[in-house]
Amino acid sequence: MKALVYHGPGNKSWEEKPKPVLKEQTDAIVKILKTTICGTDLHIMKGDVPTVADGRIIGHEGVGIVEEAGSSVTNFKKGDHVLLSCITSCGKCEYCKKAMYSHCEKGGWILGNLIDGTQAEYVRIPYADNSMYRIPAGADEEALVMLSDILPTGFECGVLNGQVKPGDTIAIIGAGPIGLAVLLTAQFFTPAAIIMIDQDENRLAVAKSLGATHTINSANENAIEMVMSFTNKKGVDVAIEAVGVAATFELCEEIVTAGGHIANIGVHGKSVTLHMETLWSRNITITTRLVDTVTTPMLFKTVQSNKLDPKKLITHHFKLDQVIEAYDTFEHAANEKALKVILTA
Ligand SMILES: [Zn+2]
Numbered sequence: 001m002k003a004l005v006y007h008g009p010g011n012k013s014w015e016e017k018p019k020p021v022l023k024e025q026t027d028a029i030v031k032i033l034k035t036t037i038c039g040t041d042l043h044i045m046k047g048d049v050p051t052v053a054d055g056r057i058i059g060h061e062g063v064g065i066v067e068e069a070g071s072s073v074t075n076f077k078k079g080d081h082v083l084l085s086c087i088t089s090c091g092k093c094e095y096c097k098k099a100m101y102s103h104c105e106k107g108g109w110i111l112g113n114l115i116d117g118t119q120a121e122y123v124r125i126p127y128a129d130n131s132m133y134r135i136p137a138g139a140d141e142e143a144l145v146m147l148s149d150i151l152p153t154g155f156e157c158g159v160l161n162g163q164v165k166p167g168d169t170i171a172i173i174g175a176g177p178i179g180l181a182v183l184l185t186a187q188f189f190t191p192a193a194i195i196m197i198d199q200d201e202n203r204l205a206v207a208k209s210l211g212a213t214h215t216i217n218s219a220n221e222n223a224i225e226m227v228m229s230f231t232n233k234k235g236v237d238v239a240i241e242a243v244g245v246a247a248t249f250e251l252c253e254e255i256v257t258a259g260g261h262i263a264n265i266g267v268h269g270k271s272v273t274l275h276m277e278t279l280w281s282r283n284i285t286i287t288t289r290l291v292d293t294v295t296t297p298m299l300f301k302t303v304q305s306n307k308l309d310p311k312k313l314i315t316h317h318f319k320l321d322q323v324i325e326a327y328d329t330f331e332h333a334a335n336e337k338a339l340k341v342i343l344t345a
């Protein structure tokens with residue numbers, strides 16, 4: 001089969017690899033129908049994720065058809081259409097029993113990281129019963145690709161951890177796919193104002209069309225001053241960090257109101273300064289987490305009932321064998337006006 005293979009920083013190729021086979025009877029082999037590229041994959045390609053070895057097939061999102069299911073897989077059979085979770089979970093270990101699938105002792109984020117991933121014609125999914133979701137006939141499978149990672153990540157790490165409530169004023173720093181997933185799912189809770197902060201005018205325009213009440217281009221506007229002017233100098237109830245650099249996290253520290261929440265989503269490669277000299281007395285809660293994907297079934301229902309339209313995040317389409325071209329587009333997201341790209345087998 002063909003697959004997108006990582007060969008060290010800056011090197012990748014679309015090449016022939018052996019078709020995966022069952023290793024355990026809890027595995028399933030899935031033929032990929034649609035997949036996508038995540039910002040995390042770009043970090044991998046730059047060499048920022050040292051757990052990814054040379055020769056690894058990348059990708060942790062997608063939908064497909066079960067090609068073969070191990071004898072212990074009871075929820076799925078050959079021919080079933082399935083949504084693949086970015087998080088693999090056994091369902092049995094101490095962390096899984098706490099619904100912290102991201103820290104599953106036998107899984108977690110392993111797909112396209114410690115084991116071969118979804119940017120391929122076929123993928124092996126361990127613990128298939130707990131790591132895939134059945135797709136009913138007639139569902140919009142392209143929209144569902146957004147449920148493998150970005151929607152549960154935005155919702156769980158941003159909206160739920162940030163405890164967004166009706167009437168809140170929230171700020172989302174970073175209007176990439178994850179920040180926009182926060183924007184879409186925060187609206188379940190009817191916040192009074194949603195301030196989107198980014199340096200890309202196109203992404204801010206998209207945010208406005210998806211429900212942001214205010215946008216700030218921090219490349220040429222003073223984000224702190226503008227947030228304070230929008231909030232009667234109080235700051236925001238919830239500041240959600242969706243970039244993963246020190247400056248954006250420290251911006252959250254500056255704009256959060258007393259009693260507020262800072263919910264971090266971004267993948268941080270470097271330390272940030274925690275300004276305890278100003279925050280110690282302000283009743284602030286700071287949260288971090290990995291996505292557990294425990295909200296995926298709920299999000300699935302909201303997509304099926306047209307309460308949530310994640311297709312709005314899809315900007316580009318490619319055939320699966322055009323994956324190198326798709327990476328090129330996604331890497332130049334600002335010039336290409338790219339959000340999520342869909343690769344179809
Ligand atoms: Zn991802």
Ligand SMILES: [Zn+2]
Nearest residue numbers: 090093096104
């Ligand atoms: Zn587990």
